[in-house]
Amino acid sequence: MKERISSLQIGAITWNLVLSAYIGIVPTILFYKLKQDSWLAVLLTFILGIVIVCTYLYIWEKMPDKNIFQKINCIFGNKIGAIINFFITITNIFMTVIYCYSMINFITSQYLIKTPNTFIIIIFAIPVVYLITQKLEVIGRVFFIFWIMSLLLFLMTFIGLIFQLDFNNLLPILENGINPVIQGSLLIMPYTSFILFLFLSIPKNAIIDKEKVNKRVLIFYSLAFFSMFTGVIFITATLSGDLAKIYQFVEYQVLKRVALIGFIERVESTLSMRWILYIFATTIMGLYFTKKYIIHSFKIKKHEKLIISMIAVISLLLSNWIFPNNTIANKIVMNIIPYILYIFYLLLPIIIAIGLKLKTKKVKR
Template identity: 25%
Template sequence: MIEEAKISGYQLGMLIVGFVFGSSVILNPAAVAYQDAWFAQLLAWLGGFVLLGLYVAIYLLSPEQNLIETLREGFGKYLGSLIGLFYIWYFIHLASLVFRDLGEYMMTVTYTETPLVFLIISFSLPIAYLVKSGIEAIGRTAEITIFVIPISVLITVVLLIPNYDFNSLQPFLEEGLTPVLEGAFNNLSFPFGETVIFLMLFPALNEKDKLIKASSLGLFVAGVLLITITLRDIMVLGSNIFRRAIFPAHLSTTLLPAEIDQLIAINWLLGSGAKITVCIYATVKGLAELFKLNSYKLLALPTVVLAVGLSLWSFDDLIGLLRWSSEIYPYYALPFQIVIPVLLLIILLFKRYLR
């Protein structure tokens, strides 16, 4: 399987920004920590750097190989393929979750009468087209669209200055460290740990020497954006409303003086779109790798359809989705994000250096 098309370091960084920003800004997973959510997010961010370092280390130990190949090398052909299959399931499931998040968000906030199916299918069409166009198109589209996210975040942060109440951030650690850790754990698995998916994209990078720089800068920017938004929301809404609101980031943009919250929503569309695109790409790429197919582009459309179907089938309602993502998801994602990568790293290290 030859892939000529490549992405640049800048494009990879932008993809990481979009991916991490993605749906996690709509549903703030750290909100359980009330006014300390920013601190939880900070911890998760630092954890995210550790995890990304882990993934980069895995890639650097077996360069030019994507996750599936590395798994095969690490765990043997059959076990590796099986774990790879699980990973592919995880990727497509992740895509379906983000689809659902975005759909529910849009349906709650603006398009109350429109059926969820229609909304999700509308999102899926450009994404299917994008994945079908290949990794180069993905990277370049990210390049020309994602930069909107930091700009619009900056605009909202500046425009909301009159609404800030710095006292909302106090008292620090009111309920002790437990809620903070819980928020940090939630936030680590969503979205920072999800960057494990980039093990499928690293081989497409054309400037190998920029890998560490690009990925860490991407994560840095995304983390700064997320923490800025969390701080902004806490200061604008107060810790209590921040915790109770389903979409806190949206609620605070409705207070913008110019009422441009609808335009800000497109920003979230971009982030989620980047995330889903990366997920679908990783799925089709993984499938093509697993079964040694000629081209991954062929699989794009059915995979998108499958993800859309899964997103609709998986949950009955928004509350079910919220409960599942906060209670079950962190544990469900744990093996994919931490356990298997750590095992893989140990095995690879053993194979490279001890033998």
């Protein structure tokens, strides 16, 4: 039976993917480099990101019955295609590991201090392994529920912080000119926009109402960025850029100051829940991408569930050992990974898009 998913569920996946780096990676990069100008970088990333998302949507549009691996094989031939497919899958696994690392680092440093990382990973792996062995339809439904949950949690955060804002903290604007804003924007773009590349593992024909999907992806992409933009503005207006810079998980620290309706405390836990949902979604999509690669490349028909479950567990366990400490992790996240992602998730898709255009022209002739 063919896998099916609705455009609304794709939209919900967009929301979860875009925001997966928002709590752990994006603020660390932005406030460290830009302080009170961070919100400008988010705005710029949103605008530049739309171009990238449109590129992905274009790739999706062409050869709608094929996934990205089949399209790459089609354009580059089987040998070169296999190499490219291998590298983009490895990059994807690496990204999944990094997202999980940032979440586990957050959990073990902020509230489950004495809990061994491995135990947290095992707890996280149980639902991941279960969901990844299910059909796309199930994954889509889960993500849609996640979207509703995280939207409600986001609204709680929004209401909690609204009375603590001091917009004077957003000043001065562009203290060091526009260049740091552009640099910051280019650094966070791989973590917020390129991640949507994972969609391409789903053939467009698998979407029930595919005529609506482009519009919905863009709407949910905008909503996710609105959420990110509001978060960054609220952090800056509440704490000031100088103070935001010194915290590791800044929004979590901001929410520690909040009591909803004067007495509901521990609002920061809502942020933690949101982030776990986002990372869960990203891990699932990352593993789904890997699953599709394995099926495509190795033509596996038996034990498919077992293999992907093992890859899921290994990827999650890797996140425990990949970085020796936070300092090294931050350096790699800021200075190395973005460049790798620019090669595989920007340069390569542009080449694929051009290749697809040329290919479809030939077919028309």
